[in-house]
Amino acid sequence: MNPAREENPTLLDGFRDGYSVHLDKFDGPLDLLLHLIRKNEVDICDIPIADITRQYLDYIKLMKVLNLDVAGDFLLMASTLLHIKSRMLLPPDDEEESEEEEGDPRAELVRRLLEYQQYKEAGMVIGARALLGREVFTRACPDPALSAARTEEGPLEVSLFELVDAFRALLARIPKESFHDVAPGDSLNIADCINEILSLLQDRDTLQFDELIKDELTSERVIVTFLALLELCRLKLIRIFQNGEYGAIWFIPAVAPEQAGSAGEAVQSPV
Amino acid sequence: MSLPAIIESIIFAADAALSLDRLCEMLPEYERGDIKTALTELAEFHEGRGGGFGLVEVAGGWQFRTHPVLQEYVVRHIKAKTAKFSQSALETLAIIAYRQPLTRAEVEHLRGVDCGGVLKSLLEKKLVKILGKKDIPGRPLIYGTSKEFLEVFGLKDLKSLPTLREIQALDETPQFERQEELPLEPDQAPPVDSSLLFDDPE
Numbered sequence: 001m002n003p004a005r006e007e008n009p010t011l012l013d014g015f016r017d018g019y020s021v022h023l024d025k026f027d028g029p030l031d032l033l034l035h036l037i038r039k040n041e042v043d044i045c046d047i048p049i050a051d052i053t054r055q056y057l058d059y060i061k062l063m064k065v066l067n068l069d070v071a072g073d074f075l076l077m078a079s080t081l082l083h084i085k086s087r088m089l090l091p092p093d094d095e096e097e098s099e100e101e102e103g104d105p106r107a108e109l110v111r112r113l114l115e116y117q118q119y120k121e122a123g124m125v126i127g128a129r130a131l132l133g134r135e136v137f138t139r140a141c142p143d144p145a146l147s148a149a150r151t152e153e154g155p156l157e158v159s160l161f162e163l164v165d166a167f168r169a170l171l172a173r174i175p176k177e178s179f180h181d182v183a184p185g186d187s188l189n190i191a192d193c194i195n196e197i198l199s200l201l202q203d204r205d206t207l208q209f210d211e212l213i214k215d216e217l218t219s220e221r222v223i224v225t226f227l228a229l230l231e232l233c234r235l236k237l238i239r240i241f242q243n244g245e246y247g248a249i250w251f252i253p254a255v256a257p258e259q260a261g262s263a264g265e266a267v268q269s270p271v
Numbered sequence: 272m273s274l275p276a277i278i279e280s281i282i283f284a285a286d287a288a289l290s291l292d293r294l295c296e297m298l299p300e301y302e303r304g305d306i307k308t309a310l311t312e313l314a315e316f317h318e319g320r321g322g323g324f325g326l327v328e329v330a331g332g333w334q335f336r337t338h339p340v341l342q343e344y345v346v347r348h349i350k351a352k353t354a355k356f357s358q359s360a361l362e363t364l365a366i367i368a369y370r371q372p373l374t375r376a377e378v379e380h381l382r383g384v385d386c387g388g389v390l391k392s393l394l395e396k397k398l399v400k401i402l403g404k405k406d407i408p409g410r411p412l413i414y415g416t417s418k419e420f421l422e423v424f425g426l427k428d429l430k431s432l433p434t435l436r437e438i439q440a441l442d443e444t445p446q447f448e449r450q451e452e453l454p455l456e457p458d459q460a461p462p463v464d465s466s467l468l469f470d471d472p473e
Contacts, residue, residue, distance in 0.1 A: 027359045028384030073384045112383065119381060121438050122369060123361030130339030132329075132423045133353035137337045137345050139283070139324075 029077030030116040032059060037113070044117075045110055049088060053081040084109060166209055166249050167226045174219050188220060193228035198237065201253045209249040274301055275309040275316070279326075288332025288422070330421035331428060353423065363389045364398060364420070368432060371415035372402045378414070390414070398423065 026032040036055050037044055060074055087105040130136045200207055212225050229251070232238045241250045281297065282289055291310070295303050310326070310333055317325040317335075324337045337345050356364070359382075366381050367373065378386045393399040400417040404410040416429070426432060 027362060028382055030383040071385065077383065112381075115381060116383065118435050118439065119365045119369070120358075120362055122365035122433075122435060123358065123363075125433055125438050126365055126368070126424060127356055127358075127361040129424045129426075130342075131353045131355075132336070132425060134351045134355070135339040135342040136425060137349055139286075139335050 026059075028071075029056075029074050030113060031120065032056065032074070033077070033113060034117055034120070044113060047106055047110070049081060049085045049106065053078070053085055056081060080109065167222070170210075170213065170222050171219060174217055174222065188224045190224055190228050190231060193224050194232060197225075197228060197232065197251070198253075201238070201251065205252060207251045209251070274298075274305055275313050278306065278309050279313055282326065282333055282335060285334075288329055288334035290332045294333075327425065328427045329425050330418045336425070357389075359384075359386075359389050360393060363393060364416070367393075367399055367414055368416045368420070368429065369435060372413040374405055374411040374413050376411060 026035060033052065033056065036052050036059075037047060040048075040051065040055075042048055042052075057078060060078060063074075084105045132138065197207070197212065200212075209229075212229075213222050229238070229240075232251075233240065236254050238251045239254045241252065242248070277298065278294060281294065291303070291307060294306050294310075295301075298306060310328075314326045314328075314333075322338075323341055324335050326333060327336050328334075329336075342351075362382060363378060363386055366378050370377070370381070375386060375390055378390065390399065394401070396419075397417055398420040399414050402413045402415045405413050420426075421428065
């Protein structure tokens with residue numbers, strides 16, 4: 001007889017016998033503990049720590065046998081359980097008791113379990129709702145992200161995050177071999193690039209991100225253009241828009257054309 | 272034309288939910304109270320009609336939405352774009368919804384497990400947003416639920432989430448599957464102290 005099997009008949013039984021075990025996926029140590037408490041039909045406020053701890057450790061063993069990653073959080077809870085058990089075995093320390101402890105070393109764990117259970121159930125209640133774009137559909141925009149981002153009117157404003165994304169997508173498009181180009185001195189600088197963008201914006205109302213670098217697709221050009229755009233944003237000379245999710249990114253002057261001209265000249269000093 | 276018909280046409284043609292404020296702005300010739308009543312009447316009319324869609328209030332706006340029981344027919348033409356949420360995602364969302372604003376460390380303490388990945392994907396789906404930084408050492412980010420969260424889950428506002436006490440009473444048999452069960456008109460809800468409106472829904 002396998003001693004390990006005798007020790008923990010509940011969980012490893014099925015596994016050792018070679019048939020597949022239904023292994024519930026637990027979302028964390030608290031989830032597992034709740035499962036064990038429910039399975040053993042014990043009162044959550046009066047947990048038989050020794051029993052539950054043994055089953056908890058069995059489960060961790062099983063996870064290891066199945067080559068599942070045992071997250072540190074599970075091990076932390078195991079040590080917490082063992083700590084609680086050892087404190088329950090030891091006679092209460094007179095000094096310590098008079099100072100703080102209300103008696104039951106399990107109290108803190110029980111409180112956390114009850115709290116977790118509440119949110120777990122709240123999660124299930126929320127999850128049972130009909131989801132937009134899955135069970136429920138709106139008339140015009142079935143994509144919730146899109147309809148949500150669309151405000152009262154007009155294009156949506158782009159966050160810095162999306163701008164950086166666009167920049168990275170561009171960098172990825174640059175042909176590989178151009179990485180080895182020797183930089184031809186300081187042919188490009190941000191101030192020049194800013195003035196270039198501003199003069200382009202004087203003739204036209206809108207400008208597309210791709211347009212700015214389409215003639216010269218080198219990493220240097222893309223980076224300088226990007227820095228220039230960031231600087232323009234910081235100086236509040238342009239505003240950035242996106243047509244829709246994953247759409248093209250557009251720039252529009254944030255000020256009237258005549259003001260933009262004078263402001264453009266002033267840019268050179270801070271850069 | 273009657274006011275309900277006017278409002279119905281505006282909401283029908285709009286591509287996003289319209290708030291009462293926006294409707295009042297568009298219809299200066301009508302009283303706010305009348306518009307409110309008309310919205311309730313419309314919602315009741317559509318509910319009583321037993322049709323394929325109804326007028327619902329989500330995230331502070333009014334919108335036509337198909338009835339959830341008709342999902343299997345609607346998806347024959349329109350592809351469902353929202354995936355079911357995992358248990359960990361729902362738990363994390365619930366914690367953030369009920370306890371916001373809070374930091375990642377606070378979420379992790381409640382769940383007893385690392386939440387970095389879940390939180391990141393919720394942020395990417397825009398269900399959760401960063402509200403700012405907490406004024407404690409390390410200045411950790413604080414999180415809250417977004418307007419998109421209310422829209423995706425069909426909630427009028429955070430207060431229309433069932434309270435944790437109600438959930439405990441339900442004990443594992445969620446019965447909040449039909450959004451029609453939500454009070455559709457704020458006036459019908461029990462009177463609340465308006466100063467509490469933006470507080471924790473708990």
